[in-house]
Amino acid sequence: MNRPQLSLKWLEVFRTVAQSGSLQTTAQRLGLSISTVSHHIQQLENHVGVALLDHGRRPMVLTMQGTMFLRYTEEAMSLLDKAQAELTLSSPMNLRQLRFAMIEDFENDIGPEITRMLAAALPRCRFTHYTRVSHDILDLLRNRDLDLGVAMQPQYALQQVTEYPLLRDPFVLAVPTGADASAEDYVSGRSGLPLLRYNRNQIMGSMVEAQLTRLRFKLDHTFELDSTSSIMALIAQGNGWAITTPSNYMRARRFQAQITLLPFPRRDFARTISIFVAQSQAHNVARLVSSAMRNLLATHAITPATEAYPWLRERFQLIPEDDPSPES
Numbered sequence: 001m002n003r004p005q006l007s008l009k010w011l012e013v014f015r016t017v018a019q020s021g022s023l024q025t026t027a028q029r030l031g032l033s034i035s036t037v038s039h040h041i042q043q044l045e046n047h048v049g050v051a052l053l054d055h056g057r058r059p060m061v062l063t064m065q066g067t068m069f070l071r072y073t074e075e076a077m078s079l080l081d082k083a084q085a086e087l088t089l090s091s092p093m094n095l096r097q098l099r100f101a102m103i104e105d106f107e108n109d110i111g112p113e114i115t116r117m118l119a120a121a122l123p124r125c126r127f128t129h130y131t132r133v134s135h136d137i138l139d140l141l142r143n144r145d146l147d148l149g150v151a152m153q154p155q156y157a158l159q160q161v162t163e164y165p166l167l168r169d170p171f172v173l174a175v176p177t178g179a180d181a182s183a184e185d186y187v188s189g190r191s192g193l194p195l196l197r198y199n200r201n202q203i204m205g206s207m208v209e210a211q212l213t214r215l216r217f218k219l220d221h222t223f224e225l226d227s228t229s230s231i232m233a234l235i236a237q238g239n240g241w242a243i244t245t246p247s248n249y250m251r252a253r254r255f256q257a258q259i260t261l262l263p264f265p266r267r268d269f270a271r272t273i274s275i276f277v278a279q280s281q282a283h284n285v286a287r288l289v290s291s292a293m294r295n296l297l298a299t300h301a302i303t304p305a306t307e308a309y310p311w312l313r314e315r316f317q318l319i320p321e322d323d324p325s326p327e328s
Contacts, residue, residue, distance in 0.1 A: 008080070010044035011073050013037055014052060018070050019298070019318065021059025029320050059314070067307065074303060078295035098122060098285065101130035101137045102150040103273075105228065108251050109300045110293060117292060118285070133226075134203045138276070147279040148286055150293070152203045153272035162277045164290050167297055169245040170270040170315040171208065173262040174231075176238040183262040186241050187217050196231045196240040197224045204271060208243045211269050228252070235259050245271060246305040246316045247297075261309050268315065294318050 016026040017037065027034045045052055052066035062070060100118065102111050115129050132140070134152040141149050141161050153163065173183050181191035198205035205224075212219065223240060225231050228248045234240050236258035249261055275293070277286045297318065306313045 006047055007040070007043070008077075010040045010047070011077060013040040014044055015070065015073055015077060015298075017041060017053065017060060018062055018066065019302070021061065021313065023060070061313075070303065074295070074299050078299055096124070097126045097128075098148065098282065099128045099130075099146045100148045101132050101140060101146050103134050103137065103152065104131055105247055105251060105273075106150070107131050108253075110296045113296055114289060114292060118289070135201070141276050141278045144278055147277070147282040148289065149276045149278075150273065150289075151276060153274045154203060158276065158278075160278070162283070162286075164275040164277070164286055165272055165319040166275055166290060166293060167247070167273040168270050168315070168317050168319055169247045169273055170268060170312070171211070171243055171245055171264050172249075172312075173241060173264060174235050174244045174249055174259050175241040175262060176235055177258050177260045179238075179241075179260075183265040186262075187212075187215075187219070187265055189217075189219055191241065193238075194222050194240045195219045196234055196242040197221065198228075198231070198242075198244075199224055199226045202226070204245075207269070207271060211267070212243075215266060232259060246309075246312055247273070247301050250301045250305055261312075263311060270315065272319070290321070294321075 013026060013030065013032075016029055017023065020026055020029070023034050023037045023041075026032075027037045030037070032040075041053065048065075048069065050065045051063050052069055053060050054063055098118065100115075102114065111131065118129075119127055130137075130140075130146075134154075137146065137149040137151040138154055138158060140146040141151075142158055150166070153165070173186055175181070175186060175191075176193070179191070179193070181193075185191045186193070186195075198208060200206055200209050223234075228244065229252065231240075231242045231244065232249070232252035232255045235242060236255035243264065246261065249256065249259065252259070275286050275290055277283055302316055302318065305316055
């Protein structure tokens with residue numbers, strides 16, 4: 001009997017189960033029954049001849065072979081999704097102008113790829129791309145000086161702006177590799193190293209300060225910086241520690257060997273990265289940007305971060321695609 005051909009649906013289901021660790025969650029995300037999800041996984045494992053998931057654990061985890069296979073699956077699915085997005089973009093849309101901004105956090109890998117895709121797919125469009133911090137992007141959206149933006153979710157709703165939540169990016173401790181202090185030592189001021197704070201005028205900095213205040217952690221204010229790159233460089237040199245996120249850590253490739261991540265002690269908290277749309281004609285573009293970014297985030301950030309730090313798997317995740325948040 002001939003072996004059935006490899007199915008893209010099997011790969012899609014496998015990728016989603018690997019991300020969520022749950023057949024039920026995968027079924028909900030893909031609009032399938034749990035038995036159908038289980039059948040697709042079984043068919044894929046039969047096809048490749050090895051177990052890709054440890055079916056006896058909850059949440060389900062990848063086997064060693066599954067981890068290797070996921071990397072190739074992500075690459076293949078990413079290429080297919082990007083090709084489909086570019087084809088779709090090039091046909092039905094007649095945008096004459098697109099003003100797009102993305103936070104600095106993604107300027108190394110994801111930003112250039114999204115820019116290249118949009119520029120190639122919209123050759124007749126006057127395309128303007130900005131790199132800004134989140135609060136600047138939100139101000140531009142509020143003033144209708146942008147059509148589309150990728151930024152941190154603010155504590156307030158933007159009037160007449162639609163939000164597509166994209167990524168849950170948890171706050172973690174970034175400390176010098178080899179340091180023997182615990183996470184509790186750092187937040188309690190017993191590590192002997194200063195906290196390298198994000199500027200409190202930024203959304204990220206204000207979120208961290210609010211959490212420290214709620215938990216009654218009192219730490220000095222010697223260092224306050226705007227730049228993630230500067231913060232990571234100082235940590236790598238052993239000159240301090242920071243409360244940051246896995247996506248920012250993944251951006252600092254050159255320093256990763258000198259930096260170790262620790263879970264934030266006590267109460268977990270996270271920022272949300274979203275796509276915001278201020279102009280109605282940009283909604284189709286937003287959906288395509290969302291699709292491409294999800295694949296790029298999985299490839300460049302989530303998968304390598306969770307492989308290095310398995311405790312991040314339930315914390316550092318893509319947010320399921322639902323209807324966008326309604327306009328306020």
